[in-house]
Structure formats: C-alpha cells, structure tokens
Amino acid sequence: MNNRYGSNIDNILVGIGPSIGPCCYEIGRDLAHQFTNKYENYNHIIIERDNKVYLDLWKVNYLQIRDKGVKDRNIIVTKICTSCHNDKFYSYRKEKGGTKHRMIAAIGLISNLEGGKMSTKILVVDDEHSIVELLKYNLENSGYEVKEAYDGEEALNMVSQERFDLIILDLMLPKLME
Numbered sequence: 325m326n327n328r329y330g331s332n333i334d335n336i337l338v339g340i341g342p343s344i345g346p347c348c349y350e351i352g353r354d355l356a357h358q359f360t361n362k363y364e365n366y367n368h369i370i371i372e373r374d375n376k377v378y379l380d381l382w383k384v385n386y387l388q389i390r391d392k393g394v395k396d397r398n399i400i401v402t403k404i405c406t407s408c409h410n411d412k413f414y415s416y417r418k419e420k421g422g423t424k425h426r427m428i429a430a431i432g433l434i435s436n437l438e439g440g441k442m443s444t445k446i447l448v449v450d451d452e453h454s455i456v457e458l459l460k461y462n463l464e465n466s467g468y469e470v471k472e473a474y475d476g477e478e479a480l481n482m483v484s485q486e487r488f489d490l491i492i493l494d495l496m497l498p499k500l501m502e
C-alpha cells in the first residue's frame with residue numbers, strides 16, 4: 325500500500341474478522357515450537373490448557389501487523405470464534421470437514437477499469453483444493469479472471485511476477501512457516 329499507492333501507514337486500518345480462536349484452535353507441540361521459535365518476542369501466543377496446546381492466531385496476526393508499523397489503535401480484532409459460534413458461522417474444524425460451506429472475506433482496490441478493457445484479476449490461495457476450485461468457479465462466473473495458488477510460497481512467487489487486484493487467502497498456509 326505504501327509503495328504502490330503512497331499510503332500513509334498512520335491512515336491504514338486493519339480488521340481481523342471471525343475465525344477460529346485460541347479457545348478452540350488446538351495444535352500439535354511441533355507446530356507450537358515452530359511458532360515460538362519464529363516469533364520468540366511474541367508473548368502468550370501459545371496457551372497450555374489441560375495438557376493440550378492452543379494457538380492464538382488472532383494475536384499472531386495482530387502482532388505481525390503492529391510490527392509492520394500499523395498503529396495499535398487502528399487494528400481491530402473482532403475476537404469472534406467461528407468454532408464457538410457454529411450457529412452463526414461455518415467452521416471446517418468444528419464440523420470435522422463435514423460442512424461444504426466456507427467463509428471468505430475480501431476487500432480490494434479496483435484500479436484498472438480503463439474502458440472496461442482489462443478484467444479484474446484475483447489470486448485465490450488456499451491449501452484446500454476444493455475451496456480454491458469453488459471460489460474460482462464462482463468468481464469466473466462473475467466475470468473475474470482468477471489464478472490459483474496452493475501454498476504461501478507459490479502465492480508469493482506469483483505476486484512477484486504479476487499484479488493482482490485482489491488476493492483472497494487463508495490465514496494459515498503451508499510453506500510460510502519455514
């Protein structure tokens with residue numbers, strides 16, 4: 325935003341929407357170690373309860389954004405757990421993969437509408453192939469040009485090679501941990 329649009333970081337607002345919370349996001353000890361190693365200056369991102377380990381993804385995302393220089397007061401974390409509120413939201417984990425429904429939230433700047441000649445190009449990133457296919461199908465039917473990536477590394481390569489008007493991505497992606 326800064327490089328491309330000359331945005332002032334003090335004016336950037338970030339919202340972290342509903343997703344699985346630290347109350348429900350149980351992970352293995354291996355992954356917990358990777359997080360504590362990578363983010364050694366982040367406190368309280370791993371929570372131990374009843375001999376189980378939970379990850380606070382909201383906090384990790386919040387701290388990453390703050391580290392980039394976004395003002396504390398400009399970061400809003402909704403703290404709504406989709407797994408606890410399965411009556412209002414779909415949760416892949418809570419429903420043990422039994423739901424065919426997914427949630428996405430997207431925000432974008434559409435800047436290349438000169439004469440309507442160029443179509444809006446969207447990059448969809450998720451390690452779940454069925455989600456990517458579903459999104460691609462729906463977005464293409466709505467007239468968008470869609471490219472897909474299945475992990476963070478692939479997505480970063482694509483972003484460095486071409487420009488996208490919008491990127492829709494999963495919060496936790498393989499190959500962004502290493």
Ligand SMILES: [Zn+2]
Binds near residue numbers: 345348
């Ligand atoms: Zn929860």
